[in-house]
Amino acid sequence: MSLPIESNKDLPKCLNTPTKQAKKARELATLCTGLATIKANAPQLQGPFQGFFSRTVIVTLEDGDQVVIQFRLEALDLECFHLARRTLGSVVPEIELLHDKELDDNAIFAYRMTCMPGKMWLDAMRGPDPPNKLVTANKSLGRVLSRGLVEGDTAKVVDDTLRPHLELLLSSSDAQIRQFDDTTRHLLASLDALKVLPLWVTHFDLNEVNMMLDEHCEVSGLIDWELSTPLPFGMAFGRIHTLAGEYSEGEFYMPPEFEQAERAFWDEVWEGVSEGVRGLVEANLEAVQLAVRLATLLDAFEQRDGKLERYNPVVVKALGKHLTYRIPRLRGADPPYA
Numbered sequence: 001m002s003l004p005i006e007s008n009k010d011l012p013k014c015l016n017t018p019t020k021q022a023k024k025a026r027e028l029a030t031l032c033t034g035l036a037t038i039k040a041n042a043p044q045l046q047g048p049f050q051g052f053f054s055r056t057v058i059v060t061l062e063d064g065d066q067v068v069i070q071f072r073l074e075a076l077d078l079e080c081f082h083l084a085r086r087t088l089g090s091v092v093p094e095i096e097l098l099h100d101k102e103l104d105d106n107a108i109f110a111y112r113m114t115c116m117p118g119k120m121w122l123d124a125m126r127g128p129d130p131p132n133k134l135v136t137a138n139k140s141l142g143r144v145l146s147r148g149l150v151e152g153d154t155a156k157v158v159d160d161t162l163r164p165h166l167e168l169l170l171s172s173s174d175a176q177i178r179q180f181d182d183t184t185r186h187l188l189a190s191l192d193a194l195k196v197l198p199l200w201v202t203h204f205d206l207n208e209v210n211m212m213l214d215e216h217c218e219v220s221g222l223i224d225w226e227l228s229t230p231l232p233f234g235m236a237f238g239r240i241h242t243l244a245g246e247y248s249e250g251e252f253y254m255p256p257e258f259e260q261a262e263r264a265f266w267d268e269v270w271e272g273v274s275e276g277v278r279g280l281v282e283a284n285l286e287a288v289q290l291a292v293r294l295a296t297l298l299d300a301f302e303q304r305d306g307k308l309e310r311y312n313p314v315v316v317k318a319l320g321k322h323l324t325y326r327i328p329r330l331r332g333a334d335p336p337y338a
Helices: 018-033 078-088 101-105 133-145 154-170 181-196 240-244 258-272 275-282 285-300 313-322
Strands: 037-041 054-061 066-072 095-098 109-114 199-202 211-213 219-222 229-232 246-248 251-253
Touching (some): 018 037, 018 095, 078 095, 078 199, 133 211, 133 240, 133 258, 154 181, 154 285, 181 285, 229 285, 240 258, 246 313, 251 313, 285 313
Antiparallel strands (some): 037 054, 095 109, 199 229
16 A cells, blocks of 8 residues: 655655755666766655655756656555556656665665656646647547557456455445445446456556646656556546546536547547457447446546545546546447536
């Protein structure tokens, strides 16, 4: 289970201030690259890069390149990152665990990651330029995620990962979760239909902070893969609601270009998959729809180590609408939501 860093007081003395974190990050960057460093920006200056579960520093090297150094209280499963990079390519950062006696003695895990180019989706979407940037970004993301095919046993994932998650929701006494019991039961009863779908590398936390866009609003990086896992095709695309839309002042909002962006995303997914995969999913579109709906529900009520995580009430408020979403291949000219 991930251990939160709610304040610098949660860290040992060697890292309990931004200055100490920046200094240690520069030492580690030199250690792993063999290059001197020019500067390191203190964590509190990094805005959204500063995570609840880590302290992250971007270090500039003497050759002008940058590396990311991240300090955590728990170890990451690096295979999640490695699988994503092998599958999707250079849009996924490289990552390695670094060793430092002082940090090891204090049970701190330090990681070096590639500093991905571009701006966060959140920042790139601000302002009028370039035109049609929401459509461009979604189209580019669909192209990237279309490469997500991975080997594995879909039936085992369904039975060992997805079924227990749904059963956990049904065992909850939380009224906000229980209001979706009928949907949860339906999905649980229909799970076997997903076993015909191929497995797809699934980020499961795609948001406006974890996606980087270049100056043309094309995807240049996808970061923070620790929640990722191979899931049935369709589940990797459950965030389409917030990729083509957005939350504003506690409400889900569909901009005028929502449907154009959402359809562009799916068109690129269909175009990018192999002919064999395309034929398989085209023959099982209802299973794909089920997978997207399942991802929408499970994304709202995440679980780790058999326990439900705290959920975002804003997301839950929009969940009823999002669960009515139909993929373009099935709805045709109808609107995306019932």
